[in-house]
Amino acid sequence: MTITTGAILLLLVLSGVLVLIWKCLNALYARHEKRLQLKSETVQGALEEVFPGCSYDPRRCLDREFISGTRLINDWNELSGNDYVSGAYKGHSIEMSDIHLVKHERTRQRNSKGHWVEKETRVTRFSGQWVACKLDKPLPGMLRLRENVEHHGAMKMLFGERRRTKDDVETENVAFNSQFQILTGDPHTAFYVLTPHFMEYIVSADRKAGGRTCLCFSGQWVHIAVHNNRDAFELKWGNKDAKDIPAYKARIRQEIDYITGILDELFRNEKLFSKEGT
Amino acid sequence: MMPVYLIIPLVLALLALAAAIWWIRTGNDFTRKEIKISEALSGIEVSLTKRYDMLTKLLDVTKGYAAHEKDLFTQVIELRRGMSIGELGEKTAQLDALSNRIYAVAEGYPELRSAEVFQELQAGIRDAEDHLQAARRLYNSNVTSFNTAIEVFPSSAVAKRKQLRRHEFFETDAPKRTDVKISF
Numbered sequence: 001m002t003i004t005t006g007a008i009l010l011l012l013v014l015s016g017v018l019v020l021i022w023k024c025l026n027a028l029y030a031r032h033e034k035r036l037q038l039k040s041e042t043v044q045g046a047l048e049e050v051f052p053g054c055s056y057d058p059r060r061c062l063d064r065e066f067i068s069g070t071r072l073i074n075d076w077n078e079l080s081g082n083d084y085v086s087g088a089y090k091g092h093s094i095e096m097s098d099i100h101l102v103k104h105e106r107t108r109q110r111n112s113k114g115h116w117v118e119k120e121t122r123v124t125r126f127s128g129q130w131v132a133c134k135l136d137k138p139l140p141g142m143l144r145l146r147e148n149v150e151h152h153g154a155m156k157m158l159f160g161e162r163r164r165t166k167d168d169v170e171t172e173n174v175a176f177n178s179q180f181q182i183l184t185g186d187p188h189t190a191f192y193v194l195t196p197h198f199m200e201y202i203v204s205a206d207r208k209a210g211g212r213t214c215l216c217f218s219g220q221w222v223h224i225a226v227h228n229n230r231d232a233f234e235l236k237w238g239n240k241d242a243k244d245i246p247a248y249k250a251r252i253r254q255e256i257d258y259i260t261g262i263l264d265e266l267f268r269n270e271k272l273f274s275k276e277g278t
Numbered sequence: 279m280m281p282v283y284l285i286i287p288l289v290l291a292l293l294a295l296a297a298a299i300w301w302i303r304t305g306n307d308f309t310r311k312e313i314k315i316s317e318a319l320s321g322i323e324v325s326l327t328k329r330y331d332m333l334t335k336l337l338d339v340t341k342g343y344a345a346h347e348k349d350l351f352t353q354v355i356e357l358r359r360g361m362s363i364g365e366l367g368e369k370t371a372q373l374d375a376l377s378n379r380i381y382a383v384a385e386g387y388p389e390l391r392s393a394e395v396f397q398e399l400q401a402g403i404r405d406a407e408d409h410l411q412a413a414r415r416l417y418n419s420n421v422t423s424f425n426t427a428i429e430v431f432p433s434s435a436v437a438k439r440k441q442l443r444r445h446e447f448f449e450t451d452a453p454k455r456t457d458v459k460i461s462f
Contacts, residue, residue, distance in 0.1 A: 170419055187314075188321050191412035191419075 035235055042245055043233045046252040047085055050260060051094060054087025058233075061097040062130055070216040070223050072144055076101040076125040083233050089260065090267055093134040096259070098232050099225070101126040128211055128228045131259045133266075138220040141186025143193055145202075147212040148181055173199045179206065193217055201265045208258040215262075222266065224259055232256075304436040311424040315445055318417035322366055322448060323359070325413045326373070329406035333377055336399045340380055343390040363417075363446045370410070377403065414448045421445045 036058060044056045061081025067073075084097040103123045111117050148162040165181040169190050176199040184190040206213060211228025232255050235248070280288075361369065384390050391397075425444045428437040 169416070170423060172415065172419060172422075187318075187416050188409075188412055191416045192409060 039233065039235050042248055043083070043252055046249040047087070047256075050253065050256060051085065051087035051089050054085055057084045058082055060084035061099060062095060062132070066095075066132065067099060067101070067130065070144070070218060070225075072146065072214045072216050072223065072225055073101050073126045076103045078102040078104060078122075081130075083231075089133065089263055092136070092263075092267070094131060094263075096129065096131040096256075099126060099128065099130040100124065124229075126225065126227050128226045128230055129232050129255075129259065130226075131224045131263075133222050133224075133263055135220050135222060135266075139189055139193065139217050141184060141189035142219075143186075143190050143215075143217040144183040145213075145215040146181045146183070147179060147206070147214060149212070171199060172196070173203070175203045176200075179203055189217075197268075198265055202262070205258065205261055205265075208261070222263075224262055226258065230255075301436060304433050305440060307433075308424070308427065308437060308440065308442060311420065311427065314420045315417065315424060318413065318420050319363065319366075321413035322410065322417055323361070325406060325410035326366060326369060329373055329403060329410055330369075332399055332403045332406050333373060333380070336380055336396070336403065337376075339393065339395055339399065340383060340390060343387045343393075363448050367449055417448050421447055 040056060040058055043058070044054075047054050047056060059082060061079070061084055064079050067079060079099065079101055081097045081099040084095070086093075086095050088094065101124070103125050105121045105123055107119055107121060108116050109119050146165075148165055150156075150162055151159055160178070162178055167177065167182045168184050169182050169187045170177055171182070171191070171194055173196065176194075180202075182190060182194075202213075202215075210230070211226050214223075214225040214227070216223040216225075233252050384396070427433045428442055428444060
């Protein structure tokens with residue numbers, strides 16, 4: 001009899017705990033959905049001001065083929081992302097999303113018993129915002145610009161400000177040459193795109209990026225990828241953003257400011273990116 | 279263990295082999311740079327010809343509206359294949375002067391300026407000028423790389439032996455370089 005009462009009590013406590021867990025999970029899910037809805041509405045509103053008529057999907061990202069076709073980032077085998085935006089910027093179609101590119105590596109390591117075991121590690125190759133903008137005029141050649149890794153401390157003293165890489169062309173802008181690796185099979189197109197003014201702008205605007213910038217001009221698309229390990233448009237923990245929507249919107253606009261700045265600089269050269277040129 | 283009298287000739291032979299490989303590689307680098315320069319030069323020629331063709335068409339269109347502007351239509355500019363960099367610079371300056379004159383004449387003929395064909399050709403000329411600018415910068419970049427390699431030791435030794443000479447830069451015309459004077 002005593003055992004039965006104990007069992008019933010235990011069952012009741014367990015049921016109570018399960019119900020509590022269920023309630024907590026439900027509350028968390030509801031909170032997550034509410035935050036997602038708030039994020040969707042606010043981001044859509046903020047982006048509408050910059051990209052009129054855009055559509056926003058917080059769960060989608062850019063296509064795998066679209067990213068891999070640029071060959072901007074080498075050696076990755078997993079793509080994930082979110083915050084997909086599709087719309088137009090100053091008359092040009094744009095697509096953007098957060099992108100996370102990971103390389104799964106299998107390495108052999110000794111365990112505590114001294115035996116060799118295979119271990120899988122994940123190495124992040126790229127994490128940040130990726131924007132593609134359609135130009136009115138296709139370019140005959142492909143041009144890729146990859147920002148070189150910065151040196152710090154003793155490495156900077158010994159080997160200069162940035163890691164040297166092999167370039168296909170060398171422009172007259174020394175700072176630009178040092179900052180970017182220029183890869184192209186068509187040097188004429190490279191010089192056609194890289195006007196002195198554009199190079200100056202890219203070098204000076206880099207401080208805003210907060211990470212390494214890569215650009216790819218391929219056919220009718222220009223890709224701008226900023227590897228800054230940031231997740232764009234995210235809500236801060238707690239209710240801070242929900243309480244101050246204008247500040248959240250301002251932060252969203254600030255996050256796309258660097259990208260739109262580069263696009264503005266490209267559009268400045270109307271002859272280069274307009275239908276009238278052949 | 280190898281005897282000392284064998285080690286020394288072996289080291290010398292290895293050093294000679296390394297020097298020979300370096301010499302051949304440096305020589306080939308110079309050849310590659312020269313090929314790049316001639317490719318860039320033909321790029322300038324192509325862009326200049328495109329600009330010339332566009333300007334000729336623009337001149338024909340202008341003739342239809344301003345036939346009495348005799349001195350505009352008497353000037354003859356001839357392009358030929360294989361021009362030197364100096365000649366290319368000279369022709370560029372002549373084409374610059376011609377296009378400036380066409381635009382100056384067009385100022386007096388509003389119908390001409392608003393004609394669709396005139397505007398299309400004007401856009402085409404602008405694009406051809408952009409291509410010419412890109413070709414010029416590419417050529418100068420290749421020349422800089424070649425001239426630097428010629429002057430810097432140790433590649434300068436190979437250049438001297440191969441009797442390589444500095445290449446001329448493609449300079450912009452003098453009037454464009456001078457400061458613009460603005461008077462009120």
